[in-house]
Amino acid sequence: MDVVGHWKLLLDEQRDAQRRLSKIVRDTKPARAAEAAGNLISIPTGDRMALVFFHSLEAPVQCALEIARGLKKEPNMQLRMEIHRGSVHQVRDVNDRPNVAGAGINTAQRVTDCGNPGHILLSKRVALDLAQSRRWRGHLHELGECPVKHGVPLSVVNFYSHQIGNPHVPTKIRLAQAKQARAKRLPTTCRFV
Template sequence: MAAEIKKEIELEIAHVLFTDIVGYSKLPIHQQRAVVERLNEIVRGTDEFQAAETAGRLIKIPTGDGITLVFYHSPEAPVECALEISRALKKHPELQLRMGIHSGPVSGVIDATGKANVAGAGINMAQRVMDCGDAGHILLSKHVAEDLEEYPHWQPHLHELGECEVKHGVRLSLVNLYTEELGNPAVPEKLKAARVAAAAQRKRAAFRWLSLRVVSLLVVIAVIGFLLFRYRPPHAAVELLVPEKSIAVLPFENRSRDPDNAYFADGIQDEILTRLSKIA
């Protein structure tokens, strides 16, 4: 396999800018070729591209519907390059581009033809970051954003987006980079949909919790009702406690001045009781 002898490039941390032309697959073939050529012209015209290429610290990877740039000097390099590209695209509204940036380990090879290529987590993650965006977005991984936060002039342009679920269920923390003139300040549609789904899930969870509470309350009421019905006193026993009809005869008081008349009051009470007992 002499013709396929490859020179290994050691594993190192790189700063990757991954780009993608939005709606590329829907364009006619001649337009696809035209927009790719225009994108290559714009990218090659940026100061960051030229500086890194002159220093020999840049790898260019065509992706069919975009281009991937691998920088090695600084995490600011791909960000500055993305802003330069975004500025140039204002003159080419027909070219809708989205960009993702991540810093991570990459390894590459240079084959016998002299063509360079790279692979690794840094490349894969940059693509996943880009996949979360829409046209005009410059999205950064949280790792890149934390590096840029060390520089005060970047801080006003970094805007937290939260997490986005990507391939294989991986969740990425994303930051949207934009200025007053460059980038896209809108929340990506993918994150909007995720937020709507999360809100709907919270509503369903709240409804299930409320339903469980209502069912539990109904069960308690049913148990209490059963116990009250099961152990209530018989109707006949209640009737025996209180006679259906009764008359109380209070003692008579002797209101005369003669105390000897007290026996008369007692006699009247006894007589009334005797007569009433005969009626019963």
């Protein structure tokens, strides 16, 4: 997850925003339960925070929903969240704290970068798994491909309901779709010599 506009805040405001977000996250039932079971690694990194859940597909979704509800009490804090399921390796950071590395965490960050404030974006992989449940199916809205690092396309799904999430197409995806539409309309010319 990513605090939008964090870099614009003064240092004490950044610290306060991180403290408030950490409290919201710690107060979620899925995070508390996963942490108690040893199935969660939390990684705060300034304006971002990664919650790596092990052994559960629904816990990250439930956690995102509870965080979104908690943010309703924080109107000045804008967050964009992502959920991806992929391989990670547990490692120790330079301070000997638990951390993760691997394609899973890298892809999750790229999914986040596709969103705007309020979005809960899912990788297509997660959405396909969640679509098997009646509980989640109605909240999944296909967005198509989002160009990420090095222009590589990533299939993204928007998760929202009437009360939670952002129903609008993210700016990055809207611009990419407009660019594709313009490219299709360009006339093709041939010259024979």
